[in-house]
Amino acid sequence: MRWIGFLSLVALSECLVIVPLTKIKSMRESLRERDLLRDYLQRHPYSQAYKLLRQPRVTVQSMRNYLDLYYVGTISIGTPPQKFRVVFDTGSADLWVPSIYCSSPACVTHRIFKPLRSSTFQDTNRPIKLVYGSGSMTGLLGYDDVRIRNLVCKSQAFGLSTTESGIALEFAAFDGILGLAYPSLAFNDTTPVFDSLWKQGLLPDNLFAFYLSSNKRNGSVVMFGGVDHSYYRGELQWVPVSEQGFWQVTVDSISMNGTVVACPGGCQAIVDTGTSLLIGPPDPVLNILKSINAQNTSTGEYIVSCDDVQSLPDIVFTMNNVTYPVPASAYIRRGKTDICYSNLYKDTLTSFNHWVLGDVFLRLYFTVFDRANNRIGLAPVVA
Template identity: 45%
Template structure:
């Protein structure tokens, strides 16, 4: 079991430090349960986004091998392109040998504003671009973790404390019982939400909907009609935030409450054209989250 301390980027993303190569070159990456590839900027990248980030130099690593394959990954806000290589990747003190990863040659403009250098995807292999084996899958097959799960929290009282633990759970970071939710699909960390209520009334997801638990997205994202309904039931009054009603997500027979704490006086709600909901950091920061590959379940417990 190994834990990695994370850094908070304006409540929008959470990232930690990894190293790649021999001798190690260090990078900050977003630990993203909504994607499956690991990639970092390379010295061959000329995009503006690479100018203000650390860049990997494969010529300085004695263990680097070129995979001979190109890579292109599309995210919700842009894309990266480059090529793939193999090297030793150290995550939270765990050395993962012969890990495939992407070396960017071009990056979308929005990535210039990211504090993190790259992204480490923690979703299932089915989601991986170019059929790359995700880092956690190699951790499992190389028997580097005690249990085939990882977990994390992004909140500690009024302080921000971000921690991801590979190979187990840390009981110091949650209260009470863990609610285990079976996955409805094994590509994203996808679950079934039964409904969303405000003041006991269903305001969204009537009859059930599909949602992914995604550490790489800051907001709660859903279909436009549902998000509009939630927003009208929960209009933000910046002068009386504490008096606003809570949103309750009903999942697998349990109620998960989001209190009326709106960061920077924002709802944290965002509409999309997809029927697939995204439970991003606004949701996750309330709960210690456990991602079990052994049971194909997500566990949620109140964050300490």
């Protein structure tokens, strides 16, 4: 989560009768949009979907979409449990929350962990520090029980913030961050939450998956240890992880209108649920922005004519010989004053030189993070 907060013919009789069909949302889709699906399934325990939800040890955690900036779910830490809103972030590997030791403005406006109120807390006095693209934290390392719905991860390492800097953290709708990247990115000699869940035998399969809603607050989920196939269309297509730190993959090329506009000889990308935008190296991003006649503003943002959005081409990412189109309706957003902004961001703050496929991309594709086989599965989401 380096950049969090940035901005799916009827023929009758002897004569052929063709009846035009209008797509009607299924009851399941309608209930999910209103966040009523689970309640309905619990009242109808013999439905197939409820059987899926009742599979032993498969955990589905709901998340709330905050203005398409980030997705937040609730966990708890300690005994008795203390609740926190966290971003489930595949771009980092550590769990941290504000603590009673912190006096930064970001801590004052968020829930704080109180060690003395937990009978299972273990202190270490070990200092930690994390730096993100939109803020940073320092703190102390501790251990306690972490709960994600029905999962209880015993003696999990986590950070207790003592300082939090950055406007993004101060005004965030989340308290902390729960990292889901590989252990090599975690605090030294600690085990990330997902690895602990697997090692403690709490998951049937060594994977987790995301469905991110678009333009609505409810309906988004992260699922641990299993996959709900009703969230996507067709078959999952698999992309090997190219380096085990971030969830990093190889992009074969990036094209528009059949012409390669970036990454002609292949490049690397990070699949990151904690980043809101599509991010890339400056020159390739600028080439794309110029090709859609985007204009730079005094704030560094790029805008296009809202009248032109429908005619703009898809940005097509090809990975493992499979194409993943990102339409203009995804990479352009309408502002409050009928100005349309680009969701492409050029990385001028680091020398990372990788693309970051953030929520702009992930809202289009149901995503499975398969640690057992070190691969990522992608399939178009159910509309």
